[in-house]
Amino acid sequence: MRYLPLTDSDREEIRNFLEIKETKELFSDIPRDKAYYPLEHIPPAVPEDELIKTFKAIARKNKFPDYLSFLGGGAYNHFIPEVVNHLSQKGEFLTPYTPYQPEVSQGSLQAMFEYQTMMCMLTGMDVANASLYDGGTAAAEGALLALRKGRKKNTILVARNLHYEYIEIIETYIRHLEEYQIDYVDFDKETGKVNLEDLDKKICKECAGFLFQSPNFFGVVEDSKKISDILHGKGAYSVQVVVEAMSLPLLAPPGETDVDIVVGEAQSFGLPLSYGGPYLGFMAVKKDFIRRMPGRLVGETVDVDGNRGYVLTLSTREQHIKREKATSNICTNQAWCALRAGMYLSTMGKTGLMKISKTNHLNTAYFVKEIAGFDHVNIKHKNNFFNEVVLEVKHMPVDDFIDKLEKKGILVGVPLKWFFKDKAYASAVLINFTELHKKPDIDSLISAIGELQ
Amino acid sequence: MNKLPELIFNKSREGKTGYSFSETEIPDDLIVLDQEYRRDDIDDFPQLSEVEIVRHYTNLSHLNHSVDSGFYPLGSCTMKYNPKINETIAGFEELSAHPYSPMKLVQGNLEIIHTLDDWLRKVTGMAAFTLTPAAGAHGEFVGMKIIRQCLTDRGNPRKVVLIPDSAHGTNPASAHFAGYEIKEIPSNEDGILDVQTLKEHLNEDVAALMMTNPNTLGIFEKNIIAAAAALHSNGSLLYMDGANMNAFMGIVKPGDLGADVIHLNLHKTFSTPHGGGGPGSGPIGVSQDLVKYLPVPLVDKKGDRYHASYFNKGIGRIKNFYGNFLVMVRALAYLMALGKENLRTVAEDAVLNANYIRKSLEGALDLPYKSKTLHEVIFSDKGLPVKTMDIAKRLLDFGIHPFTVYFPLIVHGAMMIEPTETESKESLDEFIRAMKAILKEAEEDPEKLTDAPFNTPVRRLDEVRAARQLVLKWEKREDEKTDDG
Numbered sequence: 001m002r003y004l005p006l007t008d009s010d011r012e013e014i015r016n017f018l019e020i021k022e023t024k025e026l027f028s029d030i031p032r033d034k035a036y037y038p039l040e041h042i043p044p045a046v047p048e049d050e051l052i053k054t055f056k057a058i059a060r061k062n063k064f065p066d067y068l069s070f071l072g073g074g075a076y077n078h079f080i081p082e083v084v085n086h087l088s089q090k091g092e093f094l095t096p097y098t099p100y101q102p103e104v105s106q107g108s109l110q111a112m113f114e115y116q117t118m119m120c121m122l123t124g125m126d127v128a129n130a131s132l133y134d135g136g137t138a139a140a141e142g143a144l145l146a147l148r149k150g151r152k153k154n155t156i157l158v159a160r161n162l163h164y165e166y167i168e169i170i171e172t173y174i175r176h177l178e179e180y181q182i183d184y185v186d187f188d189k190e191t192g193k194v195n196l197e198d199l200d201k202k203i204c205k206e207c208a209g210f211l212f213q214s215p216n217f218f219g220v221v222e223d224s225k226k227i228s229d230i231l232h233g234k235g236a237y238s239v240q241v242v243v244e245a246m247s248l249p250l251l252a253p254p255g256e257t258d259v260d261i262v263v264g265e266a267q268s269f270g271l272p273l274s275y276g277g278p279y280l281g282f283m284a285v286k287k288d289f290i291r292r293m294p295g296r297l298v299g300e301t302v303d304v305d306g307n308r309g310y311v312l313t314l315s316t317r318e319q320h321i322k323r324e325k326a327t328s329n330i331c332t333n334q335a336w337c338a339l340r341a342g343m344y345l346s347t348m349g350k351t352g353l354m355k356i357s358k359t360n361h362l363n364t365a366y367f368v369k370e371i372a373g374f375d376h377v378n379i380k381h382k383n384n385f386f387n388e389v390v391l392e393v394k395h396m397p398v399d400d401f402i403d404k405l406e407k408k409g410i411l412v413g414v415p416l417k418w419f420f421k422d423k424a425y426a427s428a429v430l431i432n433f434t435e436l437h438k439k440p441d442i443d444s445l446i447s448a449i450g451e452l453q
Numbered sequence: 454m455n456k457l458p459e460l461i462f463n464k465s466r467e468g469k470t471g472y473s474f475s476e477t478e479i480p481d482d483l484i485v486l487d488q489e490y491r492r493d494d495i496d497d498f499p500q501l502s503e504v505e506i507v508r509h510y511t512n513l514s515h516l517n518h519s520v521d522s523g524f525y526p527l528g529s530c531t532m533k534y535n536p537k538i539n540e541t542i543a544g545f546e547e548l549s550a551h552p553y554s555p556m557k558l559v560q561g562n563l564e565i566i567h568t569l570d571d572w573l574r575k576v577t578g579m580a581a582f583t584l585t586p587a588a589g590a591h592g593e594f595v596g597m598k599i600i601r602q603c604l605t606d607r608g609n610p611r612k613v614v615l616i617p618d619s620a621h622g623t624n625p626a627s628a629h630f631a632g633y634e635i636k637e638i639p640s641n642e643d644g645i646l647d648v649q650t651l652k653e654h655l656n657e658d659v660a661a662l663m664m665t666n667p668n669t670l671g672i673f674e675k676n677i678i679a680a681a682a683a684l685h686s687n688g689s690l691l692y693m694d695g696a697n698m699n700a701f702m703g704i705v706k707p708g709d710l711g712a713d714v715i716h717l718n719l720h721k722t723f724s725t726p727h728g729g730g731g732p733g734s735g736p737i738g739v740s741q742d743l744v745k746y747l748p749v750p751l752v753d754k755k756g757d758r759y760h761a762s763y764f765n766k767g768i769g770r771i772k773n774f775y776g777n778f779l780v781m782v783r784a785l786a787y788l789m790a791l792g793k794e795n796l797r798t799v800a801e802d803a804v805l806n807a808n809y810i811r812k813s814l815e816g817a818l819d820l821p822y823k824s825k826t827l828h829e830v831i832f833s834d835k836g837l838p839v840k841t842m843d844i845a846k847r848l849l850d851f852g853i854h855p856f857t858v859y860f861p862l863i864v865h866g867a868m869m870i871e872p873t874e875t876e877s878k879e880s881l882d883e884f885i886r887a888m889k890a891i892l893k894e895a896e897e898d899p900e901k902l903t904d905a906p907f908n909t910p911v912r913r914l915d916e917v918r919a920a921r922q923l924v925l926k927w928e929k930r931e932d933e934k935t936d937d938g
Contacts, residue, residue, distance in 0.1 A: 276774025
């Protein structure tokens with residue numbers, strides 16, 4: 001077996017050295033009647049050439065590559081420069097573990113430090129951590145951070161137009177922590193945005209903070225400044241969830257709208273769709289939150305000779321030191337994904353990011369403009385979207401609409417009834433446009449929708 | 454002279470471009486975003502050419518020690534070789550579907566998830582798995598929530614989780630985030646949990662025992678079956694931390710030992726790369742009674758069609774989509790490559806290698822527990838003229854990544870050594886020679902150790918300064934700031 005370097009004579013030599021006859025003897029603490037169970041039910045080894053063929057055959061059962069897709073809703077198909085794929089596959093980056101020995105981990109550490117810096121620049125926040133699992137768990141960690149920082153306050157408010165999967169994850173995280181509870185803030189069905197009156201009404205003395213998504217689940221940019229002002233007026237924290245990180249280079253950074261905690265999903269920065277993972281959760285905060293934030297942080301320091309170097313720092317927040325009193329139980333997270341994001345961001349650079357981000361919006365705006373002529377469909381929230389819009393289907397059940405377009409080779413979008421029981425969204429789909437959609441792609445979507453009149 | 458590459462921000466120059474992407478045909482005047490929602494600039498964001506990016510990261514990569522470059526016996530982390538073919542397969546574009554794709558268009562992906570689930574059931578004897586947790590600690594959290602939900606349904610979630618002092622460090626934090634108080638219980642002089650001690654701690658408040666097996670001393674918890682029985686008769690459950698599954702994959706199934714919930718680490722036992730600290734994957738396996746508590750989604754097979762089911766009334770959702778899918782792809786490729794012929798040999802070789810190191814260094818280092826050990830061995834720094842950290846730092850000069858230091862906490866100056874099965878005997882001998890040479894230096898010239906390392910890109914770093922004078926991002930030096938801001 002090519003992964004196992006010991007030869008039979010090595011094994012024999014080691015056994016002799018250990019003064020045992022059979023390797024089995026090393027396992028004698030394992031209950032005898034349970035040990036060395038028969039392996040007949042395990043399939044036989046597959047040699048390398050066959051393994052490639054087997055997986056190629058499995059991969060060919062996936063038919064999605066034949067379709068023109070406008071699926072978004074938390075996972076986005078963006079361009080990835082080849083340098084990201086090549087550089088991130090270097091074994092020196094791929095095969096070490098968490099940099100516990102900084103003297104031989106400066107490559108990973110400096111790259112993380114640079115990633116943290118770039119996330120701060122994009123979000124306008126003071127500090128970004130080195131990664132969290134994904135957007136949904138980052139949102140849950142953001143809720144817990146606000147609650148920890150809010151000390152005696154036990155309620156976290158969550159916007160109902162936050163990605164439904166994120167809400168589900170927050171609920172799961174908080175359910176068994178009996179000291180905490182969740183309350184929900186409605187959105188305005190006309191604008192698709194957070195209902196500020198409801199927010200104002202719901203904030204109570206016990207509210208530690210409010211989690212809202214911007215651009216929200218319908219693709220609409222929220223009034224984060226107004227939201228932050230309302231919250232700060234009542235002593236609560238503003239927590240913005242950014243599910244589509246590609247919006248950051250185009251939109252006003254959360255730091256400028258007085259948001260306290262930004263959490264989200266940075267899959268758009270150099271990570272392929274990958275059927276949902278691995279992705280990249282991120283968190284960036286105002287200075288005051290540093291010591292209570294979860295996840296790894298890389299800091300700059302010097303070595304004994306006075307040379308610049310990097311280490312994991314503030315580890316007194318973490319599980320291996322604080323055990324059950326830690327700010328989070330996170331250990332392994334998504335370091336390599338953050339490395340790829342750093343590579344992606346520096347390769348695209350300032351001009352590339354701003355251009356790509358704008359292209360996302362322009363492609364969406366073009367669709368919105370062109371579709372306006374149809375009577376059988378309607379864009380629900382027409383103003384200040386980023387790269388997603390809600391399309392209402394008026395003349396047939398939404399499932400039929402999706403099926404008919406699928407037969408034309410188009411995956412039009414995500415049906416909103418998956419996430420909202422409300423009748424207003426029973427016949428709507430969420431459609432996403434990125435820079436990878438070219439004008440002819442959008443035109444063919446428009447004409448396919450037109451043919452369904 | 455500083456040996457690190459300049460930070461990327463200091464290399465940036467206005468006008469440089471590292472990317473190329475076709476221009477959109479849609480004109481700018483279609484923008485429908487109010488100015489108040491937009492930004493004009495991303496101040497100081499890097500701008501470099503492609504070759505500069507490539508050199509920057511290539512030079513950074515040279516500063517890392519990795520499994521690909523040398524021995525990495527970091528205890529409890531199972532730093533085994535990460536097969537290259539797994540990377541090729543995980544890179545297949547035909548696997549990179551959108552997670553909301555119609556299920557009939559992603560049958561291949563669903564087959565992969567289902568097949569890996571099946572493999573894990575076969576090698577652990579557990580009734581069912583969720584593959585959604587993103588890492589070991591995430592799995593622990595999910596496992597404890599499953600236990601809590603189950604006990605809640607039985608009438609009382611209970612309050613306390615017992616954790617032996619030889620358990621993994623993440624266990625207490627994970628149980629805490631599932632809403633439990635932690636009660637640490639001591640292991641005995643053999644380094645394992647005594648059933649009598651366990652029984653003394655059992656009462657109606659005890660929800661579960663979280664047992665790492667083999668524990669962080671590398672010792673198999675041989676009382677596990679009796680412990681499970683004692684727990685069950687108390688109405689409590691047994692959580693087995695299976696992060697060290699590499700010690701007995703193909704030898705024994707946790708399902709046969711009475712475990713109700715276990716977690717595995719695909720990035721340890723199942724060869725997926727550690728990535729500098731993730732992404733990992735921490736599947737949770739449960740006994741039949743607990744299947745209904747697994748989080749959504751679960752992948753089922755009906756006839757020859759696979760589908761993801763969202764109807765399990767379990768603990769809810771714990772991660773977006775299906776989990777770290779491409780990590781699962783790698784793990785499945787690994788298991789298929791091993792097959793029944795090699796599954797057991799992995800554990801046997803891992804244990805042979807660890808015991809070879811143990812016996813080779815036993816005379817030179819203090820071995821605090823004499824019990825049999827499996828995949829790793831833990832020495833202490835008792836009687837040495839230097840500290841564990843000094844030996845670790847000196848090892849760096851020999852091109853070897855140190856063992857895990859100062860863990861588990863029950864061993865003074867612990868050195869936790871896990872060679873894994875993917876090291877040759879030559880590599881083990883080189884490590885043993887290096888250790889002996891270092892121990893000789895410790896007697897003759899201890900400063901060589903306390904001042905080490907000498908041959909690394911940077912030398913010992915001032916961690917106190919890093920924590921006190923926090924510098925967590927690059928900022929433009931005051932004298933470089935232009936007067937435009």
